[in-house]
Amino acid sequence: MKKTLLVLGFLCCVITASKAQVVGVDVGDIAPEIDLPDTKGELVALSSLRGSLVLVDFWASWCAPCIKEQPTLLKLHNAYPDTFSIYGVSMDTKKPLWTAAIAKGKLPWTNVSDLKYWQSPAVADYMLQSVPLNFLIDKNGIILAKNIHGKALEDKVNALLAQ
DSSP states (O other): OHHHHHHHHHHHHHHHHHHOOOBSSSTTSBOOOOEEEBTTSOEEEGGGGTTSEEEEEEEOTTOHHHHHHHHHHHHHHHHOTTTEEEEEEEOOSOHHHHHHHHHHHTOOSEEEOOSOGGGSHHHHHTTOOSSSEEEEEOTTSBEEEESOOHHHHHHHHHHHHOO
């Protein structure tokens, strides 16, 4: 009887541990925390946006594909102002270029950067190798999709928020 209980206890631990979510960058993982300064120098934590669908968007003012994606992001931001948030993480190293790109694109969402380019902790945490790169995160901080752009991003957000 003791052996049976011991085996059952062990199996419960194995099953529970195998379903536990981990912090990582794969679909189904808990998105790593980012806590970087915005354009005013105030720290804004990614977790502060929990409760809505969030797109973590790694971009830069010098990245043509990133700039090309901005109209799609604006469209989604305007369509779902209360349920969809964007957390833009800039890879720029010069604040004037970063803030000028935000102003030119009229980007109303949260924009952060530590202006350290590839030395930022977020780069390592999200295994960033190039921009653009994004992660779609649910209201609980779980990664639903990554590196999804254009029509595919629009369709995914529309499907999730139409529910």
